[in-house]
Amino acid sequence: MRDFHTPGRSAVYATNGMCATSHPLAAKVAVDMLESGGNAVDAAIAAAVLLGICEPQMTGIGGDCFVLFKPAGGERIVALNGSGRAPAALQAADLRAKGMTIVPTHGVEAVTVPGAIDAFCRLSADWGRKGMAASLAPAIHYAEEGVPVGPRTAFDWIEDEPFLKGVAREYYLNDGKIPAIGDMFRAPKQAEVLRRIAKEGRAGFYEGEVAEDMVASLRAMGGTHTMEDFAATACNYTDPVSGTYGQIELCEHPPNGQGATALLMLNILSHFDIANMDPFGADRAHYEAEAAKLAYDARNRFIADPDHTTRLAHMLAPETASALAALIDPKRAMASPQKLSEAIHRDTIYLTVVDAEQNVVSLIYSIFHGFGSGLASDKFGVLFQNRGAGFKLDAGHANELAGGKRPMHTIIPGMLRQNGRVIMPFGVMGGAYQPCGHARLVTNIVDFGMDIQSAIDAPRCFSGEPGMQMERGYGEAVRADLAERGHVISTPTAPIGGAQAIVMHDSGVLEGGSDPRKDGCALGY
Numbered sequence: 001m002r003d004f005h006t007p008g009r010s011a012v013y014a015t016n017g018m019c020a021t022s023h024p025l026a027a028k029v030a031v032d033m034l035e036s037g038g039n040a041v042d043a044a045i046a047a048a049v050l051l052g053i054c055e056p057q058m059t060g061i062g063g064d065c066f067v068l069f070k071p072a073g074g075e076r077i078v079a080l081n082g083s084g085r086a087p088a089a090l091q092a093a094d095l096r097a098k099g100m101t102i103v104p105t106h107g108v109e110a111v112t113v114p115g116a117i118d119a120f121c122r123l124s125a126d127w128g129r130k131g132m133a134a135s136l137a138p139a140i141h142y143a144e145e146g147v148p149v150g151p152r153t154a155f156d157w158i159e160d161e162p163f164l165k166g167v168a169r170e171y172y173l174n175d176g177k178i179p180a181i182g183d184m185f186r187a188p189k190q191a192e193v194l195r196r197i198a199k200e201g202r203a204g205f206y207e208g209e210v211a212e213d214m215v216a217s218l219r220a221m222g223g224t225h226t227m228e229d230f231a232a233t234a235c236n237y238t239d240p241v242s243g244t245y246g247q248i249e250l251c252e253h254p255p256n257g258q259g260a261t262a263l264l265m266l267n268i269l270s271h272f273d274i275a276n277m278d279p280f281g282a283d284r285a286h287y288e289a290e291a292a293k294l295a296y297d298a299r300n301r302f303i304a305d306p307d308h309t310t311r312l313a314h315m316l317a318p319e320t321a322s323a324l325a326a327l328i329d330p331k332r333a334m335a336s337p338q339k340l341s342e343a344i345h346r347d348t349i350y351l352t353v354v355d356a357e358q359n360v361v362s363l364i365y366s367i368f369h370g371f372g373s374g375l376a377s378d379k380f381g382v383l384f385q386n387r388g389a390g391f392k393l394d395a396g397h398a399n400e401l402a403g404g405k406r407p408m409h410t411i412i413p414g415m416l417r418q419n420g421r422v423i424m425p426f427g428v429m430g431g432a433y434q435p436c437g438h439a440r441l442v443t444n445i446v447d448f449g450m451d452i453q454s455a456i457d458a459p460r461c462f463s464g465e466p467g468m469q470m471e472r473g474y475g476e477a478v479r480a481d482l483a484e485r486g487h488v489i490s491t492p493t494a495p496i497g498g499a500q501a502i503v504m505h506d507s508g509v510l511e512g513g514s515d516p517r518k519d520g521c522a523l524g525y
Contacts, residue, residue: 002454011453011503012512014524020500020512021047021351022429022520023054025147029138030353031523033130040359041069041128044351045120045135048365049194051349053143053187055153056172056371056383057160059349061193061205062214063367063385065116066253067123068240068413070422072357077415077422079253081306081406082119082235084112084387088403089224092393095401103389103401106163106374108223110386112407114205116365119235121202127359133198140198143191146184150519154181155494160370167217168374171381189381206230210380217377218384238306240415243316245270246446249417250438255309259412260316261435264295266442267321268328275447280459280474282481283330288443289463289487290328292436293336296464298324299435304399305406311398333486336465348411348434350427354502354510362413362425414438416445423504424452429518430497433462437497452503452513460496463487471496 002008012018017040019030029050030043038046044067052060065082095109103110124132149157161178169176171187179185196204204210211230218225240251243263250266252259268291277284298320302311314320327334348366366385367373373386390407392399399408410431416424428437437460444455459473467488470479479489495517502522503511512522 008457009453009514009516011451012522012524014510015508016525017353017355018502018510018512018522018524019043019047019351019353020502020514020522021051022349022498022500022518023051023150024519024521025054025142026050026351027521027523030351031525033135034355035525038130038134039128039357040353040355040361041123042130042135043355044353044361044363045124045128045132046138047351047353048349048363049120049136049139050142051351051365053139053185053190054147054150055349056185056187057153057156058367059365060367060383061117061190062114062372062382063116063365064114064387064409064411065119065363065365066257066409066411066413067119068251068253068362068415068425069123069127070360070415071127072359075417075420075422077240077251079238079240080119080123080235081238081253082115083256083406083409084115084233085404085406086112086388086391086401087223087225087229089226090401090403092391092395092401096393101393103391103393105369105386105389106165108218108221108373108375110388111218111223111225111373111375111384112387113225113229113233114385115233115235117197117205118202118233121197122235132201136194136198140191140194143187143194146186149179149181149183149185151181152519154179156370163369163371163374165374166376167378167381168371168376168383171376172371172383187381189379193380193382206233213379214377214382221375241312241316243267245442247418248442248446250442251415251417253412254306255303255312256305256406257409257412258299258303258435259414260303260312261295261299262412262438264298264315264321265291265435265439267316267318268294268325269439269443271322271325274443279444279448280478282478285461285478285482286330286333286485286487287328288436288440289461289468290334292463293334294324294327295435296432302398303408308398308405331485348429348431350413350429350500352425352427352500352502354425354504360415360422360425362415362427364411364413364427366411410434412438416442424501426499426501428497428499432464433497436462437499441499452501452511456499456501456513456515462496466490469496
């Protein structure tokens, strides 16, 4: 139980249904949908699309999504890949010929075709109850009427504003100014796009005037995108990958998501006595950092488009984790085995919904960097993601950019099972941090017996290209110890990631945890 004398947040308890996400309006809309007869799928889509209005720097209809879904009446988990592809005419060789060694982070070359809307339409048709029109109605309302900008959203807007370019500055600034806390943000042109999707389904986005606007805008910026690229967009169902840590099974979305990285991290950490370490001490932080370096190196080598990921079994094999664990020196930080492909990015939303019938949705939805590519379509202001920055330009690499190919993705929804039963859908936002965040949340629960809100609240650290970034929750003695081991310590400007989760107790009670690093909450009824 938390100390009620100090600031903090209690977990939320309910029995009929619950949503946990990063903005309170989205959580309320999801619960409203459940109370009006919708199921978890209807509610999750409603909340997700609305988050593109509440947190436009994080996500939007120009982005991608991944979903883990447990239908009512069983424990089977279905994975839905809603990530888009590079335009057919774009090839790594063409960029190499221009002297490029990486895909430009904020160039039109990084814009992959949005996959989320196709996935939402498919998910609604296959598993929803009320249909897309009902799920999109709240976002249409708020896009037209506006939403007041929350504190965390305002904080991010300041940092991400420089990346907005051209017409995007007209759509995502208020008369050229960054919205402040409490200012209204409106997106009436997006409301029009959503109305077309509500009426016409995916064709309202991937065909006709909206698609023509996106394609014409991208081609005017030098893109190779075509109407055929948009029309061909199609999500697909697949099976999750999983691994055990103690008595808990962690289920992750398979490649091209990086969920296997979290599984490898836990497999490496299982070789050490984490449970007998101080959860906020130097030893635990050190072993986690070293495991992350090794697991992320494997990620950068192997994870790619599902049709090009050939070493997944090797990555998840017990002997691989054993060999990697043997490389960790308890008293000395290793140099990164290979330069990590990205720094921490905070620009993702995650939400989870559980309904009274035990339909369970774990959904993550993103435009990648802050405001994605920073580019938007002329007529409707669709903000384009920059997921293509996840590709490599190295000839022959599994994740080499190629037309029609999906890039390696950072976003990963998760679910925990115990004794075959789904007990917790969850996600940890934060770009590259996400696998480390998943592993840390699991070890907080399994090794240290934390309740879900405490596990989310606990301080975080992450070792990537800049060294070890540590939140201010760590003491100076811990920082000094880690620095002595060779870690380059810094404090990030913003907190690391953000998490949401719902624990499904045997009694039927739902327990929601929501990260105070974000503006959101868990709500139930």
